[in-house]
Amino acid sequence: MNAYDRAVNEIKNLRREAEDRGRLIFKAALDRDAKLAAAYRAYIEQMHLFARGQKNEFKKAEAALKKAIADAGLKREQLDPPHACKLCRDTGKVGGAYCSCVISRVINSDRHNLTLPSYDFDKCKSTAPSDKLKKRYEEAEAYINSYPDGKPFFVLSGTAGTGKTVLASAIASKLMARGASAVTVTAAGFVRRALDYHTQFSIPDYTDRFTPMLDCDVLVIDDLGTESVLKNVTNEYLYIVINERWQAGKYTVITTNLTASGLLGRYGESIFSRMCDKSKAISKKLDGDNARLGIKTKTDKTDKT
Ligand SMILES: [Zn+2]
Numbered sequence: 001m002n003a004y005d006r007a008v009n010e011i012k013n014l015r016r017e018a019e020d021r022g023r024l025i026f027k028a029a030l031d032r033d034a035k036l037a038a039a040y041r042a043y044i045e046q047m048h049l050f051a052r053g054q055k056n057e058f059k060k061a062e063a064a065l066k067k068a069i070a071d072a073g074l075k076r077e078q079l080d081p082p083h084a085c086k087l088c089r090d091t092g093k094v095g096g097a098y099c100s101c102v103i104s105r106v107i108n109s110d111r112h113n114l115t116l117p118s119y120d121f122d123k124c125k126s127t128a129p130s131d132k133l134k135k136r137y138e139e140a141e142a143y144i145n146s147y148p149d150g151k152p153f154f155v156l157s158g159t160a161g162t163g164k165t166v167l168a169s170a171i172a173s174k175l176m177a178r179g180a181s182a183v184t185v186t187a188a189g190f191v192r193r194a195l196d197y198h199t200q201f202s203i204p205d206y207t208d209r210f211t212p213m214l215d216c217d218v219l220v221i222d223d224l225g226t227e228s229v230l231k232n233v234t235n236e237y238l239y240i241v242i243n244e245r246w247q248a249g250k251y252t253v254i255t256t257n258l259t260a261s262g263l264l265g266r267y268g269e270s271i272f273s274r275m276c277d278k279s280k281a282i283s284k285k286l287d288g289d290n291a292r293l294g295i296k297t298k299t300d301k302t303d304k305t
Pocket of ligand 1: 093
């Protein structure tokens with residue numbers, strides 16, 4: 001059973017438990033409240049008659065029961081708890097496909113899906129050491145506020161130590177706080193997941209970490225251009241993810257140390273054209289000023305884990 005089917009079962013079980021709790025509350029009320037019990041018996045009787053086509057007294061019995069329930073101090077939401085998900089009514093499926101509540105549940109419950117450290121967007125924005133970086137945070141904020149209907153791609157390019165990782169990860173944190181499911185990976189982590197997926201048949205208890213990158217509301221791929229290029233894996237799986245998210249308009253944040261021509265040269269036209277498609281992508285540069293003013297960094301390593 002895959003993680004999504006397990007989540008469907010969990011959602012159905014939670015629903016069943018909620019309904020059981022409602023039934024127990026009602027049963028206890030029937031046991032202690034004779035008036036309510038009488039109204040309920042009358043209602044059931046009328047319901048049987050109604051089913052045989054005799055509907056005379058049904059409405060009246062129904063109204064009497066409602067009144068008895070209210071008089072007993074019971075609330076409708078206690079007896080018939082509202083569905084946690086209005087879309088699938090806690091069945092986990094919509095039109096045969098997994099409901100978004102299932103996908104969010106799976107993605108957000110797996111800590112491996114957030115491999116970059118989390119950052120508080122507003123705090124990072126207010127303490128940005130340069131005007132240039134502040135400006136990038138403002139642009140990122142507009143991107144966040146456009147969710148889920150704006151341009152889905154946000155590409156940050158620039159040299160090491162400019163704060164790309166922190167900004168990208170802070171975007172994911174802020175969108176998660178608004179209910180989005182998120183996956184954040186380094187480019188190297190992306191390749192590892194793709195390779196595991198590619199060879200999963202040989203790993204019996206393999207947990208799929210690839211599909212969350214397609215399914216999540218927000219994906220961050222950090223430091224594209226630093227990963228190893230594995231034949232039949234890196235570019236092929238990157239294309240699958242980029243293309244699917246591009247077509248579906250799903251929010252995707254990419255940081256890279258490569259220039260536009262560097263991206264084109266390394267990944268080819270089909271990936272490049274989607275990643276930098278002006279109608280669906282916002283491209284920004286973070287160059288020059290070191291984000292950690294006064295700290296001379298030799299590498300970008302401290303920015304990520
Ligand atoms: Zn649902």
